[in-house]
Amino acid sequence: MIPNPLALIAEITHRCPLHCVYCSNPLEMAAVSSELSTTQWIDVFQQAGKLGVLHAHFTGGEPLARPDLTELIAGARVAGLYTNLITSGIGLTETRLNALVDAGLDHIQLSFQDSREDSANWIAGAKAHAHKIELSRLIRLYKVAFTVNLVIHRQNIDHLDEMISFIEQLAPERMEIAHTQYYGWALKNRAALLPSRVQLDKAVEAVAAADQRLAGRIRVDFVVPDYYARFPKACMGGWGRRLMLVNPAGKVLPCHAAEVIPGLTFENVRDRTLDDIWQHSPSFQRFRGEDWMPEPCRSCDQRAQDFGGCRCQAMLLTGNADATDPACSLAPAHNIVEAALIEANSTATVSQPTAASSFVQLQYRAENLWSYRTNPE
Amino acid sequence: MAPPEDSSQPRLAAGCRWGGTEQDRVILFPEGAIKLQGTGRQVLEHCDGQRSFGQIIAELQAQFADADPTKIRADISQFLEQLRHKRIVDY
Numbered sequence: 001m002i003p004n005p006l007a008l009i010a011e012i013t014h015r016c017p018l019h020c021v022y023c024s025n026p027l028e029m030a031a032v033s034s035e036l037s038t039t040q041w042i043d044v045f046q047q048a049g050k051l052g053v054l055h056a057h058f059t060g061g062e063p064l065a066r067p068d069l070t071e072l073i074a075g076a077r078v079a080g081l082y083t084n085l086i087t088s089g090i091g092l093t094e095t096r097l098n099a100l101v102d103a104g105l106d107h108i109q110l111s112f113q114d115s116r117e118d119s120a121n122w123i124a125g126a127k128a129h130a131h132k133i134e135l136s137r138l139i140r141l142y143k144v145a146f147t148v149n150l151v152i153h154r155q156n157i158d159h160l161d162e163m164i165s166f167i168e169q170l171a172p173e174r175m176e177i178a179h180t181q182y183y184g185w186a187l188k189n190r191a192a193l194l195p196s197r198v199q200l201d202k203a204v205e206a207v208a209a210a211d212q213r214l215a216g217r218i219r220v221d222f223v224v225p226d227y228y229a230r231f232p233k234a235c236m237g238g239w240g241r242r243l244m245l246v247n248p249a250g251k252v253l254p255c256h257a258a259e260v261i262p263g264l265t266f267e268n269v270r271d272r273t274l275d276d277i278w279q280h281s282p283s284f285q286r287f288r289g290e291d292w293m294p295e296p297c298r299s300c301d302q303r304a305q306d307f308g309g310c311r312c313q314a315m316l317l318t319g320n321a322d323a324t325d326p327a328c329s330l331a332p333a334h335n336i337v338e339a340a341l342i343e344a345n346s347t348a349t350v351s352q353p354t355a356a357s358s359f360v361q362l363q364y365r366a367e368n369l370w371s372y373r374t375n376p377e
Numbered sequence: 378m379a380p381p382e383d384s385s386q387p388r389l390a391a392g393c394r395w396g397g398t399e400q401d402r403v404i405l406f407p408e409g410a411i412k413l414q415g416t417g418r419q420v421l422e423h424c425d426g427q428r429s430f431g432q433i434i435a436e437l438q439a440q441f442a443d444a445d446p447t448k449i450r451a452d453i454s455q456f457l458e459q460l461r462h463k464r465i466v467d468y
Binding site: 006054055080082084106107109143144145146147173174215216218219221 | 378390391392393394396397403405407408409410461462463464
């Protein structure tokens with residue numbers, strides 16, 4: 001018997017007003033015309049609740065680009081799910097916020113790109129920073145929990161202290177300082193985003209100091225870059241173990257990057273139930289458990305902690321989705337990650353990343369933000 | 378950060394609420410959930426924002442009369458302080 005999934009990532013649209021340079025979204029987007037309807041989504045939430053799912057994480061793209069977001073949140077609450085809105089805040093007015101909170105929205109996670117306006121707007125590819133500050137003030141007037149998410153990388157990591165003080169003034173319950181994950185646009189821009197060891201060590205100190213100082217007021221969560229870790233991240237808490245992602249078109253994936261892996265086909269909620277897909281989908285089975293594992297994972301003591309790392313990262317870096325995640329120091333292909341680290345540490349130059357330029361606009365989603373994760377060591 | 382004072386009224390922090398089933402009660406928070414069993418669950422069920430910390434301690438000391446009351450106080454105090462650090466409990 002396969003344990004039930006705990007979280008549903010509801011990727012309700014791929015539309016987004018931002019074009020972040022570190023966006024880890026798939027480079028190929030689902031078209032607006034193929035998006036699931038309100039009724040179809042509400043049915044998905046009902047099924048998820050019955051399956052034992054606890055959380056619905058609303059993301060995209062920018063979830064606010066769906067005019068029916070309030071109905072979707074209400075539908076997820078009725079189904080018994082905890083509702084989390086992951087947003088850039090673009091498109092959120094007070095009227096809409098009020099309606100969302102009334103509909104039962106539990107939590108808002110608002111992303112910031114920097115504490116400095118010019119830099120923030122440049123990273124996001126949109127003049128969004130001032131609006132986000134305004135919005136943070138507004139959010140604090142409503143009965144909803146608030147997390148500020150900040151993605152850090154080579155371009156902004158040197159003033160992390162300043163960014164932490166900035167977030168503190170926004171008074172969230174929680175701040176999440178997340179290193180860029182190298183998928184999608186972020187992988188293309190990796191040389192401009194990967195910090196040096198010196199930068200990373202300084203950031204770790206800054207976060208530890210903030211955690212001490214803010215204890216009891218603001219919870220500080222930190223996502224470290226797996227490139228610098230000894231062991232890989234337990235991506236998605238293990239393939240097909242905790243999470244299901246439903247994309248805008250209704251396709252059900254074990255993680256948002258899974259489509260980079262050739263040979264997998266994904267079922268659609270239009271044709272099959274979530275329960276059926278969770279139990280029987282060959283794609284969910286593909287890397288579930290330990291049977292698929294190569295050496296050194298197969299005989300490694302860490303395999304029940306990190307599950308061999310990230311399948312999509314293995315695919316993107318080695319061309320083989322069955323390989324040990326190259327972020328692992330024991331991986332046969334670890335030299336690929338080492339080469340990137342040598343480059344990142346050989347020069348103090350910060351080169352300019354290319355903005356994610358797509359007519360279907362992009363928004364940040366690092367796939368390991370969706371709970372039940374442990375940081376790599 | 379300090380442990381709760383007797384007059385404080387511990388409660389679940391913003392964004393945290395009970396969920397799950399009667400057998401498997403969990404506290405849901407933005408990025409996950411914790412499963413609570415036994416005394417951990419009892420302690421948090423007392424943290425309703427109405428009872429004071431002093432009252433909660435007294436009630437649980439009465440309920441677990443066999444256990445050392447000083448130990449009960451110390452354990453609950455530490456438990457709540459840890460949960461406050463994680464922003465699951467406020468007091």
